[in-house]
Amino acid sequence: MEFQILDVDYVVVNDRPIVRMFGKTAAGKSVCAFVEHFLPYFYLRSPAPAPERALKVEQVRRKDIATNREAEFTRVTIANPAQTPEFRDAALAAGAEVFEADILFKYRFLNDRDFRGLGWVQVEDFAEVGTHTVAVDLTLAAKKLAPLNREADAPLKTLAFDIECVSIQPGDAPDARRDPVIMISLACSPAHEGEQAIVLATRPGPGVRYCESEKALLEEFISFIKAYDPDIVTGFNCNNFDFPYLLERMEKNEVRPIFGRCATKRVMARKVAGRFKVTMAGRVIVDSFEIVKKDFSLQRYNLDSVADRLLGKKKVGVKHSEIERLWKGPAQDYHRLVEYSRVDAELALELVTKLNLLDKYAGISKIAGTLLQDTLEGGETTRIEHVLLRAFNKEGYVFPCKPNDRQVAEREAIKQKGFEGGYVIEPVRKLHANVVVLDFKSMYPSIIRSFNICPTTLSPDGDHQSPWGARFLAKEKRQGIIPRILEELMNERQVVKKKLRVAAGPERRVLYAKQWGLKILANAFYGYLGYTRARVFNIDVANSITSYGREIIKKTADRITREFGYEVVYGDTDSVFVVIPGDVDVMAAKATEVAGAVTKSLPGVMELEFEKIFMRFLPLSKKRYAAWKFVPALKEGAAGWEDGIETKGIETVRRDWCPLVGETLQDVIQLILKQDDVKGAVQLFKGIITSLVNGNIPVQKLVVTKTMTKSARHYLGVQPHIELVKKMQARSPQEAPGIGDRVAYVIVKGTELLSKRAEDPGFVAENGLQIDSQYYIENQLLPPLERIFASLNITKSELLGNGRQMGLMDILRARPAVVEPATLPSADVRGFACERCGQFYATAPLLGVCTCGGKLRFTSPKGQADAISINAAQ
DNA sequence: TGCGAGCGGGG
């Protein structure tokens, strides 16, 4: 009997805990294994007052991180895990120092028995149990069980769901305390009884499983889940919308929310720090929205754009404000709503199944030992602490409790006073060519290993001293626990990468996720040691790591300059940017040579490697640059290079920018880097400004969108999109955007406050309104572009005109203008006269200015210069 | 430049 661990909890029976391991067999059966005779315990530093009512109090020899010496500790075993806080607090009140008194019981069990989240279990001796307390295919009392080394995953069932609801107050957002759920769509992989997707609704119709009341709908939802018995339950934003809503409705309808694998524990959504956390025994809840937001860099994260960008699929187009009408409307309208709902559930499902969203979290679980649910929710700290707890316990150490708020505050103060990070080499500010980037492979993990840096090797009697001034024992004397963990993680990664070379199919995915997880985990240890809430926080250790890093990078830059004669133009923490003349191949060869030579003289496992080539490199400041990058082509056998633009610290896409800004920024960067054409970039920019002033930029490129999150009257300040909604409501209440809708606007010319000049792009086009070009220049284009040009020593006034502080009218003077006949004021215009020298032109000169540089004006038959310049005529 | 507030996704 073997199964893969999905979830673990415990129940208390006769004042003793029974651990329940929920899992899945290779054949796809859901399992729950009961494990008895495992008891909660924690430690006190001896001598300590003996706790009353404990089951067992023993004196044991253990080490702790403060002294690294073996000493007497008191191990206190109790009956009920839930009572640990009482025992702990009593001990603390009596002045004792406590250890491991805040380890969740399920993790106490997993750690002590060497099990891991998503690890496999072999049950060697068991009895099948008849019980109604859990809802699984197979329940057993496990008498003897052991961890099993297996990479492959059990076949998992995934259920996605999506709810629809309608407000009884038209126009308002639905309120779970008041408004019913009308529809629930379910999509499953693999299909359930031949059905891949099902729509439950309280209105009958084709493709709908009809439920006669909301209560019946909620009950049907629960029975479906029980019948399908999924391992993964997913939805898009289900943690913060669907689950809390559904659970509130169940409460209102007196439907017991029991659809996990425990027949007695309710599914619960609890508000934590403004967000909901949902728990369901025996299954894993996956909110695809939250994962996509973490793992993919996108402009927007609504289901429509996420599905479009990641799956190449579209939602059925239904606005939130339309749902009520479709729900109450004729059959074809209702049908559209049903389709909309079904597709949403299908998309939510595909995000998980097609994108293999869980791979990396599964990989991390297997390495760190955390349960999949906790890997999805928790951060890096949780993962590291489980690895550390295991390792410290194995070495005979007691593991510290989490610091309390007072301790955290103390640490913050210490950190504020004396913590220094990586070293950033001051960039040589100009446009560089032929730059090679060399970097240290996993710099901080390598430093930790090379110098044996660990709280367990920190000692005044240490063999070597870090630049920070702390002393550490030599590895030969005693290898630190963290250096050893990192050695294992990094070696394991090499093994996995080797296997990856020949792997295919699902095995390849599992291995790829594993090597990725190993790398991420190894790189997180340094940050952990300097994190004030860490159990193993140590500022001397953290500072020692970065101090070695700074010393090594400075020495490396120095050596490259002095011994190899190359110029170092930039560097950040673990990298040096070096100018090496030649073509890409020559540069790469020389860079590899330099990296190899430097590596030879570096201590331990420190390794400098050639990373990439920047054929052109434009630093703006520390941590901000744009570059034309060349990396060796990835494709097997395809010798050669792949190039692309790389930017750091330069936002090329921002939600509050109109498309014109991003496009112009991209174009300007391309021209500068790829064509080495700074003049052309300036010309391009000036051309855009001219087109903008002339009204030749399509309105769509000037649209900014913002979401209206609450009703317009609830906004306190004046915001452009809200002011626009107010205007649109006045014009046509039916078509005005509602709560949750994205509002698109452009800024038009006028004398009013900027916010009041936001206008509907469609309205602008229909009514021929003028765009406020000055706004687009000053507030949109200039801020990002000015920084780029400034790094090339091109000033704002050079960009906008010729030398002095320029106003908008001055910009117009130097621009090449094209005057289209249709835009001329009237037929009585005879020609153009120069404002400055009076020169007459029958047709406008191409440059739009007089040969003397003066501005041109229309002249009417009366011989009077019209007050309008040709530019403003548009 | 640093800090606090407010929002995102969902209907």
Add this chain to the structure above:
DNA sequence: GTGTACGCTCGCA
């Protein structure tokens, strides 16, 4: 449940 504690962008000082 031997609990927990978002992360980014924007406006303002």
